[in-house]
Amino acid sequence: MASTNIDLALVQSFVDKHRTTSRPIVLVTSGGTTVPLEKNTVRFIDNFSTGQRGAASVEYFLERNYIVLFFHRLSSTLPYQRHLKSIFDESQSEQSYHLDQYHKFQASLLLIPFQTVTDYLTGLEQLCSLLKSFKRSALIYACAAVSDYYIPNDELTEHKIPSGQNELIIRLKPVPKLLGSIKGEYAPEAFVVSFKLETDEKILEEKCLQSADKYNQDVIIGNMLKTRANQVRIYERSDKLWTTINRMPEKEIEYQIIELLSEKHRIYQMHMN
Amino acid sequence: MASTNIDLALVQSFVDKHRTTSRPIVLVTSGGTTVPLEKNTVRFIDNFSTGQRGAASVEYFLERNYIVLFFHRLSSTLPYQRHLKSIFDESQSEQSYHLDQYHKFQASLLLIPFQTVTDYLTGLEQLCSLLKSFKRSALIYACAAVSDYYIPNDELTEHKIPSGQNELIIRLKPVPKLLGSIKGEYAPEAFVVSFKLETDEKILEEKCLQSADKYNQDVIIGNMLKTRANQVRIYERSDKLWTTINRMPEKEIEYQIIELLSEKHRIYQMHMN
Numbered sequence: 001m002a003s004t005n006i007d008l009a010l011v012q013s014f015v016d017k018h019r020t021t022s023r024p025i026v027l028v029t030s031g032g033t034t035v036p037l038e039k040n041t042v043r044f045i046d047n048f049s050t051g052q053r054g055a056a057s058v059e060y061f062l063e064r065n066y067i068v069l070f071f072h073r074l075s076s077t078l079p080y081q082r083h084l085k086s087i088f089d090e091s092q093s094e095q096s097y098h099l100d101q102y103h104k105f106q107a108s109l110l111l112i113p114f115q116t117v118t119d120y121l122t123g124l125e126q127l128c129s130l131l132k133s134f135k136r137s138a139l140i141y142a143c144a145a146v147s148d149y150y151i152p153n154d155e156l157t158e159h160k161i162p163s164g165q166n167e168l169i170i171r172l173k174p175v176p177k178l179l180g181s182i183k184g185e186y187a188p189e190a191f192v193v194s195f196k197l198e199t200d201e202k203i204l205e206e207k208c209l210q211s212a213d214k215y216n217q218d219v220i221i222g223n224m225l226k227t228r229a230n231q232v233r234i235y236e237r238s239d240k241l242w243t244t245i246n247r248m249p250e251k252e253i254e255y256q257i258i259e260l261l262s263e264k265h266r267i268y269q270m271h272m273n
Numbered sequence: 274m275a276s277t278n279i280d281l282a283l284v285q286s287f288v289d290k291h292r293t294t295s296r297p298i299v300l301v302t303s304g305g306t307t308v309p310l311e312k313n314t315v316r317f318i319d320n321f322s323t324g325q326r327g328a329a330s331v332e333y334f335l336e337r338n339y340i341v342l343f344f345h346r347l348s349s350t351l352p353y354q355r356h357l358k359s360i361f362d363e364s365q366s367e368q369s370y371h372l373d374q375y376h377k378f379q380a381s382l383l384l385i386p387f388q389t390v391t392d393y394l395t396g397l398e399q400l401c402s403l404l405k406s407f408k409r410s411a412l413i414y415a416c417a418a419v420s421d422y423y424i425p426n427d428e429l430t431e432h433k434i435p436s437g438q439n440e441l442i443i444r445l446k447p448v449p450k451l452l453g454s455i456k457g458e459y460a461p462e463a464f465v466v467s468f469k470l471e472t473d474e475k476i477l478e479e480k481c482l483q484s485a486d487k488y489n490q491d492v493i494i495g496n497m498l499k500t501r502a503n504q505v506r507i508y509e510r511s512d513k514l515w516t517t518i519n520r521m522p523e524k525e526i527e528y529q530i531i532e533l534l535s536e537k538h539r540i541y542q543m544h545m546n
Contacts, residue, residue, distance in 0.1 A: 037318070040472040040498060042418075045310070046319045145315075148436035163421035168445040174438065199313035225313060 004074065004115050006123050008130075011069065014110045015130055018067045023108075024137045024265060026066045027127050029144035030054020031073025033117035037170065039156045044116075045172075049145035051076030053195075053228070053254060057141060060258035062105040066139070071120075071127055073144070074113040117147040121178055128186035136269045138190040139261070140182055143221075145197065150175050180215040191265045193219040197228065204233065205242075212237045219264065221257065229253060234260065277347065277388050279396050281403075284342065287383045288403055291340045296381075297410045297538060299339045300400050302417035303327020304346025306390035310443065312429045317389075318445075322418035324349030326468075326501070326527060330414060333531035335378040339412070342404075344396055346417070347386040390420040394451055401459035409542045411463040412534070413455055416494075418470065423448050453488040464538045466492040470501065477506065478515075485510045492537065494530065502526060507533065 018025065031054065032047030055077040058070050062079075070079065080102035112127070114120045124142075131138040149172035182192050194217045198204045201224055208222040212235060222233040232253060234243045245260070247253040291298065304327060305320030324345055331343050331352040343352065353375035385400070387393045397415075404411040422445035455465050467490045471477045474497055481495040485508060495506040503526065507516045518533065520526040 034319075038472070042321050042470065042472065042498060043420075044319055044321065046307075046317055048315050048317065147316075149441040164447070166447065168422040168447075170443040170445070172441040172443070174436070174440075197315065199311070199315065225315065 004113055004119050006112055006114075006126055008126060011110065011112065011127065011130060014069075018108070019134075021067075022137075024066050024139060024262075024269070025069070025131060025134050026061050026139040026141055027069045027071060027131060028054050028058050028061065028141045029071045029120070029124065030058075031076030031114075032145040033073065033120045033147045034115055035117055035147045035150040035172070036156065037151065039153075039158050045147065045149075047145035047147055048225075049073070049076070051078075052082070054143045055079045055082050056252050056254040057143065057258055058109065059101070059105075060255050061141075061262070062108055064258060064262045066108070066262070068109045069112060069127060069131075070109060071112045071114060071123055071144070074115050078111070079109070117150050117175055118153070120144065120146060121176065124178055125181070125186055128182050128190070131190060132187040134187075135189040136191065136271075138187055139265050140187065140190050140192045141261070142179065142182075142192070142194040147175055149173065177215070179211075179217070183216040191219075191268045192217045193221065193261060196220055196222045197225060198222070199225045208233070208235050218268070219261065232257060236264070277386055277392050279385055279387075279399055281399060284383065284385065284400065284403060287342075291381070292407075294340075295410075297339050297412060297535075297542070298342070298404060298407050299334050299412040299414055300342045300344060300404060301327050301331050301334065301414045302344045302393070302397065303331075304349030305418040306346065306393045306420045307388055308390055308420045308423040308445070309429065310424065312426075312431050318420065318422075320418035320420055321498075322346070322349070324351075325355070327416045328352045328355050329525050329527040330416065330531055331382065332374070332378075333528050334414075334535070335381055337531060337535045339381070339535070341382045342385060342400060343382060344385045344387060344393075344400055344417070347388050351384070352382070390423050390448055391426070393417065393419060394449065397451055398454070398459055401455050401463070404463060405460040407460075408462040409464065409544075411460055412538050413460065413463050413465045414534070415452065415455075415465070415467040420448055422446065450488070452484075452490070456489040464492075464541045465490045466494065466534060469493055469495045470498060471495070472498045481506070481508050491541065492534065505530060509537070 031051035032049035035045040037043040037045065051072055054072060058068050058079040061068050080098045083098040112123070114123050128140060152173055179194060182190065196208050196211055198207055204222045204224065208220045212220050218237055220235045222235065230247045230253065232245050234245060245253060245256050248256065304324035305322035308318040310316040310318065327345060328350040331341050334341050353371045356371040385396070387396050401413060425446055452467060455463065469481050469484055471480055477495045477497065481493045485493050491510055493508045495508065503520045505518050505526065507518060518526060518529050521529065
């Protein structure tokens, strides 16, 4: 499990190619980050995240004319690809529709993989900084499940933790919170959206408000682990407004989330740009 | 990340269907097990394992006339499927060959997924016990990367570990070692092969010998994290014999591993069956 480095020249040239258009640009982060427990990594802590929400959102952003940087966990769900059946599934129909959609939008989509939480943090700063010059046309849509705790590199053991001990104690430090640095430093004018996933409904709203206070996102989307495909609670910091979205039949909930966000972002761009 | 239960009736009927033939049967375990850190699992510890070795081995076992139970980590590499390109890759040729191979062998292959280390341990006992009646015709090929430490269910917290603490300390207990129970209890006459993965070359041989002493496998395959696709060291307990396999050009190393093992297993079946 090697760490990944972003090919910044490639990203820069992709971004530059689209700079002259008036289209909005979105950075979608997706999937879980890993926390290596050894330098020669055999064991790592992972966050539950299929990357399904990020991959679905990318498709709806593309349909709404966005240019998309998809910063995703290596091997997590990919847009379009997610609809394709496995060879163990006999029905291969409908695949051509999604393949056509991919070909239609592929020039507007750049895939950028990450693996460890350290890769993610480095990449987030680099990519947001690249989007700074897009000012209010940039949207940062952070739905990656970022680890809260990790082992800093200088505290990692070199080799695989030996088996056969009576107990294994792992000491983790808090991961630096870079979310606040997006509005504070990397891309101050970007429209910033982040997600908050909880398993205890009672604390969801409070956690969203605490996060908004701390990191200054424009929008926070709260969701529960068990119902995240069917309901989200959206908080807009400027208006202190809560909106609940319930999934409509025959549409993924990401369709409605992106519909609402792209409208909010359109209005946001009309002010002082 | 729900835990998985094996559909034992399905496995039983698959096994029964092949019982009358004189073909050998192999249980291949593959991929890493997870260790949930919460009951409503958001975070878990994972082992690095793509499942590549297990998936490749399945194909070579099928070519050597084995019936295969593939007990694999959900979403890990699948036989045949692993050769198929993503839609992001433009070259779609050669796919039909692998699809044909799959269709040729699919009646001899059963896919059984697992997720957590607890699922794995329960399933290993159930599946080995099902193979007991195959006596010396059964081969257990354990290449799953099983967690060494876990949090027992009664020590798990209900909800997501809160962020924002200065330090997080995780206490893990050793996972019960069931490998020894295969020869000792579940399927005493089966030919048992297991893998030992290390990152420190100096201790690899010693670790294999210790494992053989403890768990009575017939064959132990030692491999290094960095060179595991190019070299393995194979130890046969009965003859105290080491064999080194270096990958040949244009063949996966699993081809040679299965060639050697199926020959050893053939000889093993000739004795006292």
